[in-house]
Amino acid sequence: MSVATAELDLGPDPSLLLLDDDEPFLRRLSRAMEKRGFDVREAGSIADGLNAVKASPPAYAVLDLRLDDGNGLEVVEALREARPDARIVVLTGYGAIATAVAAVKIGATDYLSKPADANDIVSALLARPEDKPAPPENPMSADRVRWEHIQRVYELCDRNVSETARRLNMHRRTLQRILAKRSPR
Template sequence: MSDDTQLDLGDDPSLLLVDDDEVFLKRLARAMERRGFVVDTAGSVAAGKALAVSRPPAYAVIDLRLEDGNGLDVVEALRAKRPDARIVVLTGYGAIATAVAAVKIGATDYLSKPADAGEVVNALLQREGDVLPEPPENPMSADRVRWEHIQRVYEQCDRNVSETARRLSMHRRTLQRILAKRSPR
């Protein structure tokens, strides 16, 4: 799909982009405008929630971790005002647990950063019943699967390290060291 391909966005092409990476936000906003979206941008949870409530868009792309909080708060605010909105959550962390949490509270899909405008558009416009993309050629390693499981339990425990360590039968400090590291490939 080229950068200037006009899409069938229905009657309402409004799009909210929420990300605290200003360069990425501006670049994605320009690319989405070229595709026919009417774009509002926000660089924080507070600004994103304000726009979601005052002008609920048909589409939204929301970063998961923002400087002033969690992008899932914006997803919840938008879902409350506009249940039919198509919402994609972006995460630089790529944890299955956070993706599951995003989908449970109303996100349509999630993408790992870096994601280009074409991937974002495909995720926004994918409808139920569409053919799913091919599975990855190189699946997760065993270390990555372990790390994803730990992240899922951590999210289920509301990010409480002590409770997570207890449920996983592991020492709290060991868990803290694992959580402080980047995810394995």
């Protein structure tokens, strides 16, 4: 039985905040989540998201990481303070382990890379903490693991190229070339 047709246990408060600056995606996801029983509120900017959290903190949130006016992690922090029991999923088109770790450390329940469909998002929102994800069908390549490690160290060094290069025992220009490239598959 699919998540769309299953009777979902959303609890007494099915409020859901969707934050994304991609309007077509936001509208599609909003309709899909309403069909699943959520009471959806949309926000297209960090400022709108923060205002929605202040007005009435939702029980659930799906937040884009990178928006035109800032970082979705600001809204994660505000929501976690306003409502500690909220279930928060961070979405991004720039999937990297470092940002996933940062999102989870400040209170996100889960982290999904775009494109994620409504069923994946609902599963992440409603997953119990003891549930373990299935092993990946297509694990990361060695090149991708290396790239992810470099990205993590780079984030931990506050995006300081010289410090990252020193810690990785790598020439600074080599590191800059790696950081300028897209992530390997």
